[in-house]
Structure formats: C-alpha cells, structure tokens
Amino acid sequence: MxxxxxxxxxxxxxxxxxxxxxxxxxxxxxxxxxxxxxxxxxxxxxxxxxxxxxxxxxxxxxxxxxxxxxxxxxxxxxxxxxxxxxxxxxxxxxxxxxxxxxxxxxxxxxxxxxxxxxxxxxxxxxxxxxxxxxxxxxxxxxxxxxxxxxxxxxxxxxxxxxxxxxxxxxEQKPRLPQKAFYFENEYANDQIQAEQLAIFDQKIEEYYLSRSTNKRTDHWTKQVIENLKKPRGARLTPYLQEKKFNKK
Ligand SMILES: Cc1cc2nc3c(=O)[nH]c(=O)nc-3n(C[C@H](O)[C@H](O)[C@H](O)COP(=O)(O)O)c2cc1C
Structure with missing residues (x-):
C-alpha cells in the first residue's frame, strides 16, 4: 500500500x-x-x-x-x-x-x-x-x-x-464490507446485500461496545433507519430557489 x-x-x-x-x-x-x-x-x-x-x-x-x-x-x-x-x-x-x-x-x-x-x-x-x-x-x-x-x-x-x-x-469507524457496496456489472440483489449487512451489523456491534467513549449497543441498519425516518432540510428548497438554484 x-x-x-x-x-x-x-x-x-x-x-x-x-x-x-x-x-x-x-x-x-x-x-x-x-x-x-x-x-x-x-x-x-x-x-x-x-x-x-x-x-x-x-x-x-x-x-x-x-x-x-x-x-x-x-x-x-x-x-x-x-x-x-x-x-x-x-x-x-x-x-x-x-x-x-x-x-x-x-x-x-x-x-x-x-x-x-x-x-x-x-x-x-x-x-x-x-x-x-x-x-x-x-x-x-x-x-x-x-x-x-x-x-x-x-x-x-x-x-x-x-x-x-x-x-x-x-478508534477508526468500520466501513461496509466491499461486497455490500461494490458490485460488478449490475446492482446486487437484496439477498446478497442483506447477508453483507448482517456481517456488518455484527462488526458494528463489536465496535460500539469496544470503543473508549460513548459505548452502546447499536447496529448500523437500525441506526440508519432511525436517522432517515427524521425529516430534514425543510428550508432547503425555498432557500435554493431564492438563490436561483434548483428551480427546474
Ligand atoms: C458532508 C459531511 C458532513 C458532515 N457533517 C458533520 C457534522 O456536522 N458534524 C460532525 O460531527 N461530523 C460530521 N461529519 C462527519 C461524519 O459524521 C463522519 O465522517 C462519519 O461518522 C464517519 O466517521 P469517520 O469520518 O470518523 O470515519 C460529516 C461528514 C460529511 C462527509
């Protein structure tokens, strides 16, 4: 490397x-x-x-x-x-x-x-x-x-x-296994992705339990679902349009 x-x-x-x-x-x-x-x-x-x-x-x-x-x-x-x-x-x-x-x-x-x-x-x-x-x-x-x-x-x-x-x-935050986000020639089906996500959740659980600060039990899949359930950026579209961006 x-x-x-x-x-x-x-x-x-x-x-x-x-x-x-x-x-x-x-x-x-x-x-x-x-x-x-x-x-x-x-x-x-x-x-x-x-x-x-x-x-x-x-x-x-x-x-x-x-x-x-x-x-x-x-x-x-x-x-x-x-x-x-x-x-x-x-x-x-x-x-x-x-x-x-x-x-x-x-x-x-x-x-x-x-x-x-x-x-x-x-x-x-x-x-x-x-x-x-x-x-x-x-x-x-x-x-x-x-x-x-x-x-x-x-x-x-x-x-x-x-x-x-x-x-x-x-501590370094782990990343998704390569098979979960690097695909060859076509997008991977959900079953392949789900297998990789299960592997990653296990890794992330160990990471959050072993890190020196803010220890907790958490899974990446759970974390991102909670994150994405929250609405965000309500002011963004009007602001962009006032600045003459993203109008069409
Ligand atoms: C576009 C972007 C915006 C981010 N904004 C924040 C932020 O506002 N506050 C913060 O503490 N970290 C922010 N981060 C850092 C991410 O939380 C961090 O990259 C992610 O948790 C992965 O951790 P790592 O960078 O240590 O690997 C941001 C990262 C990106 C790429």
Missing part, C-alpha cells in the same frame, strides 16, 4: 484539536490541493471561504453545534458557486445563464465539484498529520451562513471542514 492510500484508509474524523495554528504555508498547500480536483466541464463551480474572523467562527460554531470550530481549528466553508461565471457576461447572456444554471443538473455539478475539491483538501490536510471534521450542520441555518459570508445569488454554502492538530486519537 503506498503512502497516499495509507493516509486514505487511516482516516477518522477528529473533533478535538490542540491550540496549535496551521501555518500560512499549510493552508496554501491545502487550498492548492483542493484546486486540482477534477471539475465538470472545467467550470470550477465552487468557492472556498477560509473563516478566521473570531465572531464569524463563533457564529458558525453556534449554528453547527460544534464548539471546537470557534477556537481550535482552521475553518474552510465550501460553497456551490455559479456567480463568477456571469461576471464577464452581458445582461442578455446573464439572463440566459441564470435560467440555465438554475437546473437540478447544475446544482449537482456545483455540489460535486465542491465536494471533490473538499476531499482533496481533507486528504492533503491528513497527509500533513492534521485532523479534519466535515461540518454539514452549518446547513441548520443556511440563511445565517449566507448573510455572514455575504454570499451573492448563485452561491450557496454546502458544508465546512474544520482542520487542526489532533488532540484525540479515536
């Missing part, structure tokens, strides 16, 4: 960081790594906002419910972005582009672009011995994040990544 793959398969989310700050050089390298992710049609339909203002960090910590964002991490906010693409367009062109980028396809394009850039950034950080935590819970109040970051039309916040020096060494 080469060093890159070792870094990937050693991943665990870090939610506790030391006070040590990232250097400008580290931040620059992480952003450079992000920028070289593949990008659909060379659109680079995303922006990254590095948040250093203590008041804004405090607000993001409060919105997301993740207190360590405030003091002990460098915070990167990843946004889907079709704003810059219109800056050099004429008014007529802007109207056409605005109409077209409001498709679901273009929402997916920008979201996938931003996610690829983010995972490059995450991996770059982890390869430097830093820890990361993706923060999707900033979407609990997208309007507030939008306002704090002064996001124009056609720019929406997707998620953040908190990066810092790890002050924790959590």
């Amino acid at each position: 080469n060093e890159t793959i070792k870094t990937m398969v050693n991943h665990r989310t870090i939610r506790k960081f030391t006070d040590q700050k990232l250097t400008d050089d580290q931040i620059q390298q992480i952003i450079q790594a992000a920028s070289f992710g593949s990008t659909s049609s060379y659109l680079m339909a995303y922006s990254i906002i590095g948040v250093t203002d203590p008041e804004k960090k405090a607000a993001l910590a409060s919105i997301s419910g993740q207190p360590y964002i405030e003091k002990n991490s460098h915070f990167l906010l990843f946004c889907a972005d079709f704003h810059r693409h219109m800056i050099e367009a004429s008014d007529d062109e802007k109207a056409i582009i605005s109409e077209n980028v409001s498709s679901t396809e273009n929402l997916l394009i920008a979201t996938v672009d931003a996610t690829i850039a983010a995972q490059n950034a995450a991996l770059a950080a982890e390869s430097m011995g830093l820890g990361i935590c993706y923060i999707g819970s900033i979407r609990r109040d997208m309007d507030k994040v939008d306002q704090l970051m002064k996001l124009p039309e056609h720019v929406i916040p997707l998620f953040g990544i908190a990066i810092g020096y790890p002050d924790d060494n959590p």
Whole structure:
C-alpha cells in the first residue's frame, strides 16, 4: 500500500484539536490541493471561504453545534458557486445563464465539484498529520451562513471542514464490507446485500461496545433507519430557489 492510500484508509474524523495554528504555508498547500480536483466541464463551480474572523467562527460554531470550530481549528466553508461565471457576461447572456444554471443538473455539478475539491483538501490536510471534521450542520441555518459570508445569488454554502492538530486519537469507524457496496456489472440483489449487512451489523456491534467513549449497543441498519425516518432540510428548497438554484 503506498503512502497516499495509507493516509486514505487511516482516516477518522477528529473533533478535538490542540491550540496549535496551521501555518500560512499549510493552508496554501491545502487550498492548492483542493484546486486540482477534477471539475465538470472545467467550470470550477465552487468557492472556498477560509473563516478566521473570531465572531464569524463563533457564529458558525453556534449554528453547527460544534464548539471546537470557534477556537481550535482552521475553518474552510465550501460553497456551490455559479456567480463568477456571469461576471464577464452581458445582461442578455446573464439572463440566459441564470435560467440555465438554475437546473437540478447544475446544482449537482456545483455540489460535486465542491465536494471533490473538499476531499482533496481533507486528504492533503491528513497527509500533513492534521485532523479534519466535515461540518454539514452549518446547513441548520443556511440563511445565517449566507448573510455572514455575504454570499451573492448563485452561491450557496454546502458544508465546512474544520482542520487542526489532533488532540484525540479515536478508534477508526468500520466501513461496509466491499461486497455490500461494490458490485460488478449490475446492482446486487437484496439477498446478497442483506447477508453483507448482517456481517456488518455484527462488526458494528463489536465496535460500539469496544470503543473508549460513548459505548452502546447499536447496529448500523437500525441506526440508519432511525436517522432517515427524521425529516430534514425543510428550508432547503425555498432557500435554493431564492438563490436561483434548483428551480427546474
Ligand atoms: C458532508 C459531511 C458532513 C458532515 N457533517 C458533520 C457534522 O456536522 N458534524 C460532525 O460531527 N461530523 C460530521 N461529519 C462527519 C461524519 O459524521 C463522519 O465522517 C462519519 O461518522 C464517519 O466517521 P469517520 O469520518 O470518523 O470515519 C460529516 C461528514 C460529511 C462527509
């Protein structure tokens, strides 16, 4: 296994960081790594906002419910972005582009672009011995994040990544067995998947009982059913449409 793959398969989310700050050089390298992710049609339909203002960090910590964002991490906010693409367009062109980028396809394009850039950034950080935590819970109040970051039309916040020096060494969370999610030539039938899920539930039960914090008896299948039974994102569609995304 080469060093890159070792870094990937050693991943665990870090939610506790030391006070040590990232250097400008580290931040620059992480952003450079992000920028070289593949990008659909060379659109680079995303922006990254590095948040250093203590008041804004405090607000993001409060919105997301993740207190360590405030003091002990460098915070990167990843946004889907079709704003810059219109800056050099004429008014007529802007109207056409605005109409077209409001498709679901273009929402997916920008979201996938931003996610690829983010995972490059995450991996770059982890390869430097830093820890990361993706923060999707900033979407609990997208309007507030939008306002704090002064996001124009056609720019929406997707998620953040908190990066810092790890002050924790959590057990690694197991992943699904490969046969449960990697199929050849066609989607696997439910019986094959159910067998794999039973194997995984057993593994997950052992993981939750053996880990050093927050021990409990749990199965992955039960956990995800409970999770997905909760409705989510009621404000998302109206917000997206106000920002001229996902209108058709
Ligand atoms: C898009 C995305 C959003 C996430 N948002 C949060 C979050 O808001 N808070 C949090 O504590 N972890 C968050 N996570 C981290 C996941 O909980 C974590 O990756 C998952 O439980 C697997 O654990 P691991 O990364 O340690 O393997 C997020 C992960 C992703 C990919």
